[in-house]
Amino acid sequence: MRFDVVTIFPEFFDTLDISLLGRARRGGTVSWGIHDLRDHTHDRHRTVDDTPYGGGAGMVMRPEPWGEALDGILDDADDPVVIFPSPAGEVFTQSLARELSQEKHLVFGCGRYEGIDQRVFEHTATRARTRLVSIGDYVLNGGEVAVVAMLEAIVRLVPGVVGNPESLVEESHEAGLLEYPSYTKPPAWRGLDVPDVLRSGNHKAIADWRLEASRERTRRVRPDLLPPDDEGVSPAR
Numbered sequence: 001m002r003f004d005v006v007t008i009f010p011e012f013f014d015t016l017d018i019s020l021l022g023r024a025r026r027g028g029t030v031s032w033g034i035h036d037l038r039d040h041t042h043d044r045h046r047t048v049d050d051t052p053y054g055g056g057a058g059m060v061m062r063p064e065p066w067g068e069a070l071d072g073i074l075d076d077a078d079d080p081v082v083i084f085p086s087p088a089g090e091v092f093t094q095s096l097a098r099e100l101s102q103e104k105h106l107v108f109g110c111g112r113y114e115g116i117d118q119r120v121f122e123h124t125a126t127r128a129r130t131r132l133v134s135i136g137d138y139v140l141n142g143g144e145v146a147v148v149a150m151l152e153a154i155v156r157l158v159p160g161v162v163g164n165p166e167s168l169v170e171e172s173h174e175a176g177l178l179e180y181p182s183y184t185k186p187p188a189w190r191g192l193d194v195p196d197v198l199r200s201g202n203h204k205a206i207a208d209w210r211l212e213a214s215r216e217r218t219r220r221v222r223p224d225l226l227p228p229d230d231e232g233v234s235p236a237r
């Protein structure tokens, strides 16, 4: 997979080389480019924003630099998906992460200020699949944090990136339930014991315990994730 990021803070993405993404890049399964939006301005102050038509507080990102930046990245041949993090976007979920992990080329546009001129989305949508995506119902100062979060969720699902693909199966949200509680040595710690079943060696009993633990945790913390006909859904206390 290749991904490109357009931002006014390219240095924000210097950390991508750490851990998972760095290993994936060195292994050749992932490549990326970080593009400074200001490189696509032509005035002395490298201006990327301006006052909003219709008035109001704050500034809006100008369309011209975005058009030029995306001109240099979008190549029809690899059918890219362009993603703009936005509080007004569709919700980012594990299933969207899985869907995007199968794409050849992702392009992320990081908004700042009060947002990006609407014509950038409209024009980009004429030449690539374009999506506004929200990582949650809150407002950040810019899309960079959201892009890093989405990249981590997406790239770890790209085949060959995570050493043991088995570890991706039993995670929260993978099977529609929250993950069961995990334990490791020592068997007793500060008066707290590991559940006996997990040390029993009885694989069926362990699997049953884990499924029930996942369902109980989901019922308690995220009943919204359970199918509507799930009997015994107790309201979150």
Ligand SMILES: COc1cc(COC(=O)c2cn[nH]c2)cc(-c2cccnc2)c1
Pocket (backbone or CB within 6 Å): 084, 085, 086, 087, 088, 111, 112, 113, 114, 115, 116, 132, 133, 134, 135, 136, 137, 138, 139, 140, 141, 142, 143, 144, 146
């Ligand atoms: C401060 O105003 C903003 C901030 C951001 C950064 O993203 C988030 O805050 C976010 C993302 N998921 N949850 C929150 C994006 C936009 C924006 C971008 C494109 C079109 N319209 C608006 C505007």
